[in-house]
Amino acid sequence: MSVVNRTVSEDEAGIRLDRYFRRHYPHLTQGALQKLCRTGQIRVEGKRVEASTRLEPGQTVRVPPIPMAAKPARDVPRPLDEKLAREIRKMVVYQDKHVIVLNKPAGLAVQGGPGITKHVDMMLDGLREEDDPRPRLVHRIDKDTSGLLLLARTPGVAAKLAASFRGRDVKKIYWAVVVGRPDPLSGEIDQPLARLGAGPGSITVAADRKDADAQSARSVYEVLDSAARKFSWLELSPLTGRTHQLRVHCESLGTPILGDPKYGGAAAHPSGFTDRLHLHARMLDMPHPAGGRLTVSAELPPHMRETFRTLGFVPGTTPPPSRRGGQG
Structure with missing residues:
Protein backbone atom coordinates (compact mmCIF):
# COMPACT_ATOMS: atom_id res chain seq x y z
CA MET A 1 0.00 0.00 0.00
CA PRO A 64 -2.52 7.71 2.96
CA PRO A 65 -2.34 3.91 2.93
CA ILE A 66 -5.73 2.68 4.08
CA PRO A 67 -5.93 -1.01 5.12
CA MET A 68 -8.28 -3.07 3.00
CA ALA A 69 -9.10 -0.13 0.77
CA ALA A 70 -12.25 -0.92 -1.11
CA LYS A 71 -13.56 0.20 -4.46
CA PRO A 72 -16.41 2.70 -4.36
CA ALA A 73 -19.62 1.01 -3.32
CA ARG A 74 -21.70 0.28 -6.36
CA ASP A 75 -24.99 2.11 -6.49
CA VAL A 76 -27.22 -0.88 -7.23
CA PRO A 77 -30.75 -0.07 -8.44
CA ARG A 78 -33.44 -1.05 -5.96
CA PRO A 79 -36.20 -3.32 -7.18
CA LEU A 80 -39.11 -1.04 -8.00
CA ASP A 81 -42.65 -1.93 -8.92
CA GLU A 82 -43.30 -0.81 -12.50
CA LYS A 83 -46.50 0.89 -11.42
CA LEU A 84 -44.52 3.15 -9.06
CA ALA A 85 -41.92 3.78 -11.77
CA ARG A 86 -44.63 4.93 -14.19
CA GLU A 87 -46.18 7.06 -11.47
CA ILE A 88 -43.01 9.03 -10.74
CA ARG A 89 -42.19 9.43 -14.44
CA LYS A 90 -45.56 11.13 -14.92
CA MET A 91 -44.56 13.70 -12.29
CA VAL A 92 -41.58 14.96 -14.35
CA VAL A 93 -42.07 18.49 -15.67
CA TYR A 94 -38.42 19.14 -16.61
CA GLN A 95 -35.24 17.12 -16.96
CA ASP A 96 -31.78 17.35 -18.46
CA LYS A 97 -28.48 15.60 -17.74
CA HIS A 98 -28.04 17.56 -14.50
CA VAL A 99 -31.46 17.97 -12.84
CA ILE A 100 -34.99 16.59 -12.70
CA VAL A 101 -37.98 18.63 -11.54
CA LEU A 102 -41.16 16.91 -10.38
CA ASN A 103 -44.70 18.18 -9.79
CA LYS A 104 -45.42 16.21 -6.62
CA PRO A 105 -49.08 15.46 -5.91
CA ALA A 106 -50.61 16.48 -2.59
CA GLY A 107 -50.68 13.64 -0.07
CA LEU A 108 -47.45 11.98 -1.22
CA ALA A 109 -44.62 12.19 1.32
CA VAL A 110 -41.14 13.09 0.10
CA GLN A 111 -39.37 10.71 2.49
CA GLY A 112 -40.31 7.84 4.75
CA GLY A 113 -41.24 7.95 8.41
CA PRO A 114 -43.58 6.38 10.97
CA GLY A 115 -46.70 5.12 9.22
CA ILE A 116 -45.48 6.17 5.74
CA THR A 117 -45.41 3.26 3.31
CA LYS A 118 -45.12 5.22 0.06
CA HIS A 119 -42.92 8.22 -0.66
CA VAL A 120 -40.92 9.91 -3.41
CA ASP A 121 -37.54 8.71 -2.13
CA MET A 122 -38.50 5.05 -2.55
CA MET A 123 -39.53 5.75 -6.17
CA LEU A 124 -36.35 7.47 -7.39
CA ASP A 125 -34.91 4.39 -9.09
CA GLY A 126 -37.72 4.78 -11.61
CA LEU A 127 -35.92 7.91 -12.88
CA ARG A 128 -32.36 6.58 -13.19
CA GLU A 129 -30.96 5.90 -16.64
CA GLU A 130 -28.90 2.74 -17.21
CA ASP A 131 -25.77 2.90 -14.99
CA ASP A 132 -26.21 6.53 -13.93
CA PRO A 133 -26.29 7.31 -10.19
CA ARG A 134 -29.60 7.27 -8.39
CA PRO A 135 -31.17 10.77 -8.44
CA ARG A 136 -30.94 12.63 -5.15
CA LEU A 137 -33.42 14.82 -3.32
CA VAL A 138 -32.18 18.41 -2.99
CA HIS A 139 -34.94 19.78 -0.74
CA ARG A 140 -38.31 18.76 0.69
CA ILE A 141 -41.88 20.01 0.74
CA ASP A 142 -44.63 18.89 3.10
CA LYS A 143 -46.60 15.73 2.38
CA ASP A 144 -49.83 17.74 2.09
CA THR A 145 -48.24 20.42 -0.14
CA SER A 146 -48.27 19.85 -3.89
CA GLY A 147 -45.87 21.20 -6.47
CA LEU A 148 -42.26 21.47 -7.49
CA LEU A 149 -39.61 19.18 -6.08
CA LEU A 150 -36.01 19.38 -7.31
CA LEU A 151 -33.75 16.36 -7.84
CA ALA A 152 -30.08 16.14 -8.77
CA ARG A 153 -28.82 13.45 -11.12
CA THR A 154 -25.36 13.19 -9.50
CA PRO A 155 -23.81 13.84 -6.07
CA GLY A 156 -21.80 16.79 -7.40
CA VAL A 157 -24.89 18.48 -8.80
CA ALA A 158 -26.68 17.84 -5.51
CA ALA A 159 -23.88 19.66 -3.65
CA LYS A 160 -24.09 22.67 -5.98
CA LEU A 161 -27.86 22.91 -5.69
CA ALA A 162 -27.77 22.50 -1.91
CA ALA A 163 -25.31 25.42 -1.77
CA SER A 164 -27.73 27.51 -3.85
CA PHE A 165 -30.55 26.78 -1.40
CA ARG A 166 -28.31 27.62 1.57
CA GLY A 167 -27.24 30.86 -0.08
CA ARG A 168 -30.83 31.92 -0.85
CA ASP A 169 -30.06 31.98 -4.58
CA VAL A 170 -33.25 30.02 -5.30
CA LYS A 171 -36.51 31.94 -5.69
CA LYS A 172 -39.58 29.94 -4.66
CA ILE A 173 -43.16 30.99 -5.29
CA TYR A 174 -46.14 29.23 -3.71
CA TRP A 175 -49.83 29.68 -4.40
CA ALA A 176 -52.34 29.29 -1.59
CA VAL A 177 -56.06 29.71 -1.06
CA VAL A 178 -56.67 31.21 2.37
CA VAL A 179 -59.79 31.84 4.42
CA GLY A 180 -60.41 35.59 4.63
CA ARG A 181 -58.46 38.46 3.08
CA PRO A 182 -55.21 39.85 4.53
CA ASP A 183 -54.94 43.52 5.37
CA PRO A 184 -52.85 45.01 3.83
CA LEU A 185 -53.12 43.18 0.51
CA SER A 186 -49.37 42.69 0.22
CA GLY A 187 -46.34 42.92 2.43
CA GLU A 188 -43.65 41.07 4.33
CA ILE A 189 -44.37 38.80 7.28
CA ASP A 190 -41.55 39.02 9.80
CA GLN A 191 -42.67 36.57 12.46
CA PRO A 192 -40.11 34.42 14.33
CA LEU A 193 -41.03 30.77 14.74
CA ALA A 194 -40.23 28.01 17.21
CA ARG A 195 -40.55 24.25 16.96
CA LEU A 196 -42.41 22.36 19.70
CA GLY A 197 -41.89 18.65 20.13
CA ALA A 198 -40.22 16.21 17.77
CA GLY A 199 -41.23 13.76 15.10
CA PRO A 200 -44.60 13.63 13.32
CA GLY A 201 -46.44 15.21 16.26
CA SER A 202 -44.26 18.33 16.39
CA ILE A 203 -45.67 21.72 15.46
CA THR A 204 -44.32 25.15 14.55
CA VAL A 205 -45.61 28.16 16.47
CA ALA A 206 -45.22 31.93 16.30
CA ALA A 207 -42.60 32.95 18.86
CA ASP A 208 -41.54 36.07 20.71
CA ARG A 209 -38.26 37.52 19.46
CA LYS A 210 -36.82 37.24 22.97
CA ASP A 211 -37.58 33.50 23.13
CA ALA A 212 -34.37 31.47 23.25
CA ASP A 213 -35.83 28.96 20.79
CA ALA A 214 -37.11 31.57 18.32
CA GLN A 215 -35.76 31.44 14.78
CA SER A 216 -36.00 34.31 12.33
CA ALA A 217 -38.68 33.66 9.69
CA ARG A 218 -39.68 36.02 6.89
CA SER A 219 -42.11 35.62 3.99
CA VAL A 220 -43.46 37.94 1.30
CA TYR A 221 -47.12 37.73 0.27
CA GLU A 222 -49.48 39.33 -2.24
CA VAL A 223 -53.22 38.90 -2.76
CA LEU A 224 -53.77 37.95 -6.42
CA ASP A 225 -57.57 37.73 -6.15
CA SER A 226 -60.29 37.44 -3.55
CA ALA A 227 -63.91 36.30 -3.32
CA ALA A 228 -66.17 38.56 -1.25
CA ARG A 229 -63.41 38.96 1.35
CA LYS A 230 -64.17 35.38 2.44
CA PHE A 231 -61.39 33.66 0.50
CA SER A 232 -58.18 34.89 -1.13
CA TRP A 233 -55.63 33.58 -3.60
CA LEU A 234 -52.15 34.42 -2.31
CA GLU A 235 -48.73 34.36 -3.90
CA LEU A 236 -46.16 33.57 -1.22
CA SER A 237 -42.36 33.62 -1.26
CA PRO A 238 -40.43 32.32 1.75
CA LEU A 239 -37.28 34.35 2.44
CA THR A 240 -36.17 31.86 5.08
CA GLY A 241 -36.68 28.12 5.22
CA ARG A 242 -38.37 27.14 8.47
CA THR A 243 -40.57 24.05 8.76
CA HIS A 244 -44.23 24.88 8.00
CA GLN A 245 -43.23 28.54 7.69
CA LEU A 246 -45.85 29.60 5.13
CA ARG A 247 -48.63 27.75 6.92
CA VAL A 248 -47.92 29.41 10.27
CA HIS A 249 -47.32 32.81 8.68
CA CYS A 250 -50.70 32.68 6.94
CA GLU A 251 -52.30 31.75 10.25
CA SER A 252 -50.53 34.69 11.92
CA LEU A 253 -52.18 37.02 9.37
CA GLY A 254 -55.57 35.76 10.52
CA THR A 255 -56.06 33.99 7.17
CA PRO A 256 -55.25 30.29 7.58
CA ILE A 257 -54.69 28.16 4.48
CA LEU A 258 -57.86 26.42 3.38
CA GLY A 259 -57.93 22.76 4.43
CA ASP A 260 -54.79 22.92 6.59
CA PRO A 261 -54.90 19.78 8.78
CA LYS A 262 -52.47 21.16 11.37
CA TYR A 263 -52.86 24.94 11.60
CA GLY A 264 -55.79 27.36 11.64
CA GLY A 265 -58.22 25.22 13.60
CA ALA A 266 -61.89 25.13 12.58
CA ALA A 267 -61.50 28.37 10.57
CA ALA A 268 -59.38 26.50 8.02
CA HIS A 269 -62.20 24.03 7.32
CA PRO A 270 -65.34 25.85 6.11
CA SER A 271 -68.09 23.65 4.68
CA GLY A 272 -68.46 23.23 0.95
CA PHE A 273 -64.76 22.74 0.09
CA THR A 274 -62.45 19.78 -0.27
CA ASP A 275 -60.79 19.25 3.08
CA ARG A 276 -57.24 19.20 1.76
CA LEU A 277 -54.38 21.66 2.14
CA HIS A 278 -54.54 24.37 -0.55
CA LEU A 279 -50.81 25.12 -0.78
CA HIS A 280 -48.91 24.59 -4.01
CA ALA A 281 -45.20 25.06 -4.85
CA ARG A 282 -45.88 26.91 -8.10
CA MET A 283 -42.49 28.15 -9.36
CA LEU A 284 -38.75 27.64 -8.92
CA ASP A 285 -36.19 30.06 -10.35
CA MET A 286 -32.66 28.88 -9.61
CA PRO A 287 -29.05 28.85 -10.76
CA HIS A 288 -28.56 25.91 -13.11
CA PRO A 289 -25.52 23.79 -12.10
CA ALA A 290 -24.15 24.09 -15.66
CA GLY A 291 -24.60 27.89 -15.74
CA GLY A 292 -27.42 30.34 -16.31
CA ARG A 293 -30.78 30.07 -14.58
CA LEU A 294 -33.66 27.64 -14.84
CA THR A 295 -37.29 28.60 -14.24
CA VAL A 296 -39.96 25.90 -13.91
CA SER A 297 -43.67 26.19 -13.07
CA ALA A 298 -46.17 23.50 -12.06
CA GLU A 299 -49.87 23.05 -12.82
CA LEU A 300 -52.27 23.20 -9.87
CA PRO A 301 -53.42 19.89 -8.34
CA PRO A 302 -57.01 18.77 -9.06
CA HIS A 303 -58.46 19.84 -5.68
CA MET A 304 -57.07 23.37 -6.04
CA ARG A 305 -58.27 23.65 -9.65
CA GLU A 306 -61.76 22.75 -8.44
CA THR A 307 -61.62 25.38 -5.68
CA PHE A 308 -60.35 28.00 -8.15
CA ARG A 309 -63.34 27.26 -10.40
CA THR A 310 -65.74 27.51 -7.46
CA LEU A 311 -64.34 30.87 -6.34
CA GLY A 312 -63.88 32.29 -9.85
CA PHE A 313 -60.08 32.52 -9.65
CA VAL A 314 -58.36 32.29 -13.06
CA PRO A 315 -54.81 30.90 -12.85
CA GLY A 316 -54.06 31.31 -16.55
CA THR A 317 -51.69 29.10 -18.50
CA THR A 318 -48.63 27.50 -17.00
CA PRO A 319 -45.47 28.70 -18.80
CA PRO A 320 -43.09 26.05 -20.13
CA PRO A 321 -39.69 25.56 -18.44
CA SER A 322 -37.12 28.18 -19.39
CA ARG A 323 -33.31 27.91 -19.30
CA ARG A 324 -31.45 31.21 -19.71
CA GLY A 325 -27.70 31.26 -20.31
CA GLY A 326 -25.19 28.52 -19.58
CA GLN A 327 -24.34 25.41 -21.52
CA GLY A 328 -24.79 21.69 -21.19
Whole structure:
Protein backbone atom coordinates (compact mmCIF):
# COMPACT_ATOMS: atom_id res chain seq x y z
CA MET A 1 0.00 0.00 0.00
CA SER A 2 1.23 3.49 -0.76
CA VAL A 3 0.11 7.10 -0.74
CA VAL A 4 -2.38 7.95 -3.49
CA ASN A 5 -3.06 11.44 -4.85
CA ARG A 6 -6.60 11.79 -6.17
CA THR A 7 -7.95 14.69 -8.21
CA VAL A 8 -11.36 16.10 -7.33
CA SER A 9 -13.72 15.85 -10.31
CA GLU A 10 -16.14 18.49 -11.59
CA ASP A 11 -19.04 16.43 -10.28
CA GLU A 12 -17.55 16.57 -6.76
CA ALA A 13 -17.52 20.37 -6.55
CA GLY A 14 -18.48 21.58 -3.08
CA ILE A 15 -18.56 18.11 -1.48
CA ARG A 16 -17.32 17.82 2.10
CA LEU A 17 -14.09 15.89 2.62
CA ASP A 18 -15.78 13.30 4.85
CA ARG A 19 -18.45 12.67 2.24
CA TYR A 20 -15.76 12.43 -0.45
CA PHE A 21 -14.03 9.66 1.54
CA ARG A 22 -17.35 7.99 2.28
CA ARG A 23 -17.91 7.78 -1.47
CA HIS A 24 -14.46 6.43 -2.38
CA TYR A 25 -13.60 4.52 0.81
CA PRO A 26 -16.99 3.52 2.29
CA HIS A 27 -15.40 1.24 4.93
CA LEU A 28 -13.41 4.10 6.54
CA THR A 29 -15.15 5.27 9.72
CA GLN A 30 -15.69 8.94 10.59
CA GLY A 31 -13.45 8.57 13.64
CA ALA A 32 -10.61 7.08 11.60
CA LEU A 33 -10.98 9.83 8.99
CA GLN A 34 -10.80 12.57 11.63
CA LYS A 35 -7.66 10.99 13.11
CA LEU A 36 -6.00 10.92 9.67
CA CYS A 37 -6.87 14.61 9.28
CA ARG A 38 -5.58 15.52 12.76
CA THR A 39 -2.25 13.79 12.13
CA GLY A 40 -1.85 15.44 8.73
CA GLN A 41 -1.94 12.18 6.79
CA ILE A 42 -4.88 13.42 4.71
CA ARG A 43 -4.10 16.71 2.97
CA VAL A 44 -5.65 18.85 0.26
CA GLU A 45 -3.26 20.74 -1.99
CA GLY A 46 -0.55 19.83 0.50
CA LYS A 47 -2.32 21.52 3.43
CA ARG A 48 -3.84 20.10 6.59
CA VAL A 49 -7.62 20.00 6.52
CA GLU A 50 -10.63 19.10 8.63
CA ALA A 51 -13.28 16.52 7.82
CA SER A 52 -15.76 19.32 7.10
CA THR A 53 -13.55 21.01 4.45
CA ARG A 54 -15.36 21.50 1.13
CA LEU A 55 -13.52 20.46 -2.01
CA GLU A 56 -13.20 22.15 -5.38
CA PRO A 57 -12.65 20.59 -8.85
CA GLY A 58 -8.99 20.05 -9.72
CA GLN A 59 -7.76 19.95 -6.12
CA THR A 60 -5.42 17.11 -5.15
CA VAL A 61 -6.34 14.98 -2.15
CA ARG A 62 -3.51 13.07 -0.48
CA VAL A 63 -4.81 9.66 0.60
CA PRO A 64 -2.52 7.71 2.96
CA PRO A 65 -2.34 3.91 2.93
CA ILE A 66 -5.73 2.68 4.08
CA PRO A 67 -5.93 -1.01 5.12
CA MET A 68 -8.28 -3.07 3.00
CA ALA A 69 -9.10 -0.13 0.77
CA ALA A 70 -12.25 -0.92 -1.11
CA LYS A 71 -13.56 0.20 -4.46
CA PRO A 72 -16.41 2.70 -4.36
CA ALA A 73 -19.62 1.01 -3.32
CA ARG A 74 -21.70 0.28 -6.36
CA ASP A 75 -24.99 2.11 -6.49
CA VAL A 76 -27.22 -0.88 -7.23
CA PRO A 77 -30.75 -0.07 -8.44
CA ARG A 78 -33.44 -1.05 -5.96
CA PRO A 79 -36.20 -3.32 -7.18
CA LEU A 80 -39.11 -1.04 -8.00
CA ASP A 81 -42.65 -1.93 -8.92
CA GLU A 82 -43.30 -0.81 -12.50
CA LYS A 83 -46.50 0.89 -11.42
CA LEU A 84 -44.52 3.15 -9.06
CA ALA A 85 -41.92 3.78 -11.77
CA ARG A 86 -44.63 4.93 -14.19
CA GLU A 87 -46.18 7.06 -11.47
CA ILE A 88 -43.01 9.03 -10.74
CA ARG A 89 -42.19 9.43 -14.44
CA LYS A 90 -45.56 11.13 -14.92
CA MET A 91 -44.56 13.70 -12.29
CA VAL A 92 -41.58 14.96 -14.35
CA VAL A 93 -42.07 18.49 -15.67
CA TYR A 94 -38.42 19.14 -16.61
CA GLN A 95 -35.24 17.12 -16.96
CA ASP A 96 -31.78 17.35 -18.46
CA LYS A 97 -28.48 15.60 -17.74
CA HIS A 98 -28.04 17.56 -14.50
CA VAL A 99 -31.46 17.97 -12.84
CA ILE A 100 -34.99 16.59 -12.70
CA VAL A 101 -37.98 18.63 -11.54
CA LEU A 102 -41.16 16.91 -10.38
CA ASN A 103 -44.70 18.18 -9.79
CA LYS A 104 -45.42 16.21 -6.62
CA PRO A 105 -49.08 15.46 -5.91
CA ALA A 106 -50.61 16.48 -2.59
CA GLY A 107 -50.68 13.64 -0.07
CA LEU A 108 -47.45 11.98 -1.22
CA ALA A 109 -44.62 12.19 1.32
CA VAL A 110 -41.14 13.09 0.10
CA GLN A 111 -39.37 10.71 2.49
CA GLY A 112 -40.31 7.84 4.75
CA GLY A 113 -41.24 7.95 8.41
CA PRO A 114 -43.58 6.38 10.97
CA GLY A 115 -46.70 5.12 9.22
CA ILE A 116 -45.48 6.17 5.74
CA THR A 117 -45.41 3.26 3.31
CA LYS A 118 -45.12 5.22 0.06
CA HIS A 119 -42.92 8.22 -0.66
CA VAL A 120 -40.92 9.91 -3.41
CA ASP A 121 -37.54 8.71 -2.13
CA MET A 122 -38.50 5.05 -2.55
CA MET A 123 -39.53 5.75 -6.17
CA LEU A 124 -36.35 7.47 -7.39
CA ASP A 125 -34.91 4.39 -9.09
CA GLY A 126 -37.72 4.78 -11.61
CA LEU A 127 -35.92 7.91 -12.88
CA ARG A 128 -32.36 6.58 -13.19
CA GLU A 129 -30.96 5.90 -16.64
CA GLU A 130 -28.90 2.74 -17.21
CA ASP A 131 -25.77 2.90 -14.99
CA ASP A 132 -26.21 6.53 -13.93
CA PRO A 133 -26.29 7.31 -10.19
CA ARG A 134 -29.60 7.27 -8.39
CA PRO A 135 -31.17 10.77 -8.44
CA ARG A 136 -30.94 12.63 -5.15
CA LEU A 137 -33.42 14.82 -3.32
CA VAL A 138 -32.18 18.41 -2.99
CA HIS A 139 -34.94 19.78 -0.74
CA ARG A 140 -38.31 18.76 0.69
CA ILE A 141 -41.88 20.01 0.74
CA ASP A 142 -44.63 18.89 3.10
CA LYS A 143 -46.60 15.73 2.38
CA ASP A 144 -49.83 17.74 2.09
CA THR A 145 -48.24 20.42 -0.14
CA SER A 146 -48.27 19.85 -3.89
CA GLY A 147 -45.87 21.20 -6.47
CA LEU A 148 -42.26 21.47 -7.49
CA LEU A 149 -39.61 19.18 -6.08
CA LEU A 150 -36.01 19.38 -7.31
CA LEU A 151 -33.75 16.36 -7.84
CA ALA A 152 -30.08 16.14 -8.77
CA ARG A 153 -28.82 13.45 -11.12
CA THR A 154 -25.36 13.19 -9.50
CA PRO A 155 -23.81 13.84 -6.07
CA GLY A 156 -21.80 16.79 -7.40
CA VAL A 157 -24.89 18.48 -8.80
CA ALA A 158 -26.68 17.84 -5.51
CA ALA A 159 -23.88 19.66 -3.65
CA LYS A 160 -24.09 22.67 -5.98
CA LEU A 161 -27.86 22.91 -5.69
CA ALA A 162 -27.77 22.50 -1.91
CA ALA A 163 -25.31 25.42 -1.77
CA SER A 164 -27.73 27.51 -3.85
CA PHE A 165 -30.55 26.78 -1.40
CA ARG A 166 -28.31 27.62 1.57
CA GLY A 167 -27.24 30.86 -0.08
CA ARG A 168 -30.83 31.92 -0.85
CA ASP A 169 -30.06 31.98 -4.58
CA VAL A 170 -33.25 30.02 -5.30
CA LYS A 171 -36.51 31.94 -5.69
CA LYS A 172 -39.58 29.94 -4.66
CA ILE A 173 -43.16 30.99 -5.29
CA TYR A 174 -46.14 29.23 -3.71
CA TRP A 175 -49.83 29.68 -4.40
CA ALA A 176 -52.34 29.29 -1.59
CA VAL A 177 -56.06 29.71 -1.06
CA VAL A 178 -56.67 31.21 2.37
CA VAL A 179 -59.79 31.84 4.42
CA GLY A 180 -60.41 35.59 4.63
CA ARG A 181 -58.46 38.46 3.08
CA PRO A 182 -55.21 39.85 4.53
CA ASP A 183 -54.94 43.52 5.37
CA PRO A 184 -52.85 45.01 3.83
CA LEU A 185 -53.12 43.18 0.51
CA SER A 186 -49.37 42.69 0.22
CA GLY A 187 -46.34 42.92 2.43
CA GLU A 188 -43.65 41.07 4.33
CA ILE A 189 -44.37 38.80 7.28
CA ASP A 190 -41.55 39.02 9.80
CA GLN A 191 -42.67 36.57 12.46
CA PRO A 192 -40.11 34.42 14.33
CA LEU A 193 -41.03 30.77 14.74
CA ALA A 194 -40.23 28.01 17.21
CA ARG A 195 -40.55 24.25 16.96
CA LEU A 196 -42.41 22.36 19.70
CA GLY A 197 -41.89 18.65 20.13
CA ALA A 198 -40.22 16.21 17.77
CA GLY A 199 -41.23 13.76 15.10
CA PRO A 200 -44.60 13.63 13.32
CA GLY A 201 -46.44 15.21 16.26
CA SER A 202 -44.26 18.33 16.39
CA ILE A 203 -45.67 21.72 15.46
CA THR A 204 -44.32 25.15 14.55
CA VAL A 205 -45.61 28.16 16.47
CA ALA A 206 -45.22 31.93 16.30
CA ALA A 207 -42.60 32.95 18.86
CA ASP A 208 -41.54 36.07 20.71
CA ARG A 209 -38.26 37.52 19.46
CA LYS A 210 -36.82 37.24 22.97
CA ASP A 211 -37.58 33.50 23.13
CA ALA A 212 -34.37 31.47 23.25
CA ASP A 213 -35.83 28.96 20.79
CA ALA A 214 -37.11 31.57 18.32
CA GLN A 215 -35.76 31.44 14.78
CA SER A 216 -36.00 34.31 12.33
CA ALA A 217 -38.68 33.66 9.69
CA ARG A 218 -39.68 36.02 6.89
CA SER A 219 -42.11 35.62 3.99
CA VAL A 220 -43.46 37.94 1.30
CA TYR A 221 -47.12 37.73 0.27
CA GLU A 222 -49.48 39.33 -2.24
CA VAL A 223 -53.22 38.90 -2.76
CA LEU A 224 -53.77 37.95 -6.42
CA ASP A 225 -57.57 37.73 -6.15
CA SER A 226 -60.29 37.44 -3.55
CA ALA A 227 -63.91 36.30 -3.32
CA ALA A 228 -66.17 38.56 -1.25
CA ARG A 229 -63.41 38.96 1.35
CA LYS A 230 -64.17 35.38 2.44
CA PHE A 231 -61.39 33.66 0.50
CA SER A 232 -58.18 34.89 -1.13
CA TRP A 233 -55.63 33.58 -3.60
CA LEU A 234 -52.15 34.42 -2.31
CA GLU A 235 -48.73 34.36 -3.90
CA LEU A 236 -46.16 33.57 -1.22
CA SER A 237 -42.36 33.62 -1.26
CA PRO A 238 -40.43 32.32 1.75
CA LEU A 239 -37.28 34.35 2.44
CA THR A 240 -36.17 31.86 5.08
CA GLY A 241 -36.68 28.12 5.22
CA ARG A 242 -38.37 27.14 8.47
CA THR A 243 -40.57 24.05 8.76
CA HIS A 244 -44.23 24.88 8.00
CA GLN A 245 -43.23 28.54 7.69
CA LEU A 246 -45.85 29.60 5.13
CA ARG A 247 -48.63 27.75 6.92
CA VAL A 248 -47.92 29.41 10.27
CA HIS A 249 -47.32 32.81 8.68
CA CYS A 250 -50.70 32.68 6.94
CA GLU A 251 -52.30 31.75 10.25
CA SER A 252 -50.53 34.69 11.92
CA LEU A 253 -52.18 37.02 9.37
CA GLY A 254 -55.57 35.76 10.52
CA THR A 255 -56.06 33.99 7.17
CA PRO A 256 -55.25 30.29 7.58
CA ILE A 257 -54.69 28.16 4.48
CA LEU A 258 -57.86 26.42 3.38
CA GLY A 259 -57.93 22.76 4.43
CA ASP A 260 -54.79 22.92 6.59
CA PRO A 261 -54.90 19.78 8.78
CA LYS A 262 -52.47 21.16 11.37
CA TYR A 263 -52.86 24.94 11.60
CA GLY A 264 -55.79 27.36 11.64
CA GLY A 265 -58.22 25.22 13.60
CA ALA A 266 -61.89 25.13 12.58
CA ALA A 267 -61.50 28.37 10.57
CA ALA A 268 -59.38 26.50 8.02
CA HIS A 269 -62.20 24.03 7.32
CA PRO A 270 -65.34 25.85 6.11
CA SER A 271 -68.09 23.65 4.68
CA GLY A 272 -68.46 23.23 0.95
CA PHE A 273 -64.76 22.74 0.09
CA THR A 274 -62.45 19.78 -0.27
CA ASP A 275 -60.79 19.25 3.08
CA ARG A 276 -57.24 19.20 1.76
CA LEU A 277 -54.38 21.66 2.14
CA HIS A 278 -54.54 24.37 -0.55
CA LEU A 279 -50.81 25.12 -0.78
CA HIS A 280 -48.91 24.59 -4.01
CA ALA A 281 -45.20 25.06 -4.85
CA ARG A 282 -45.88 26.91 -8.10
CA MET A 283 -42.49 28.15 -9.36
CA LEU A 284 -38.75 27.64 -8.92
CA ASP A 285 -36.19 30.06 -10.35
CA MET A 286 -32.66 28.88 -9.61
CA PRO A 287 -29.05 28.85 -10.76
CA HIS A 288 -28.56 25.91 -13.11
CA PRO A 289 -25.52 23.79 -12.10
CA ALA A 290 -24.15 24.09 -15.66
CA GLY A 291 -24.60 27.89 -15.74
CA GLY A 292 -27.42 30.34 -16.31
CA ARG A 293 -30.78 30.07 -14.58
CA LEU A 294 -33.66 27.64 -14.84
CA THR A 295 -37.29 28.60 -14.24
CA VAL A 296 -39.96 25.90 -13.91
CA SER A 297 -43.67 26.19 -13.07
CA ALA A 298 -46.17 23.50 -12.06
CA GLU A 299 -49.87 23.05 -12.82
CA LEU A 300 -52.27 23.20 -9.87
CA PRO A 301 -53.42 19.89 -8.34
CA PRO A 302 -57.01 18.77 -9.06
CA HIS A 303 -58.46 19.84 -5.68
CA MET A 304 -57.07 23.37 -6.04
CA ARG A 305 -58.27 23.65 -9.65
CA GLU A 306 -61.76 22.75 -8.44
CA THR A 307 -61.62 25.38 -5.68
CA PHE A 308 -60.35 28.00 -8.15
CA ARG A 309 -63.34 27.26 -10.40
CA THR A 310 -65.74 27.51 -7.46
CA LEU A 311 -64.34 30.87 -6.34
CA GLY A 312 -63.88 32.29 -9.85
CA PHE A 313 -60.08 32.52 -9.65
CA VAL A 314 -58.36 32.29 -13.06
CA PRO A 315 -54.81 30.90 -12.85
CA GLY A 316 -54.06 31.31 -16.55
CA THR A 317 -51.69 29.10 -18.50
CA THR A 318 -48.63 27.50 -17.00
CA PRO A 319 -45.47 28.70 -18.80
CA PRO A 320 -43.09 26.05 -20.13
CA PRO A 321 -39.69 25.56 -18.44
CA SER A 322 -37.12 28.18 -19.39
CA ARG A 323 -33.31 27.91 -19.30
CA ARG A 324 -31.45 31.21 -19.71
CA GLY A 325 -27.70 31.26 -20.31
CA GLY A 326 -25.19 28.52 -19.58
CA GLN A 327 -24.34 25.41 -21.52
CA GLY A 328 -24.79 21.69 -21.19
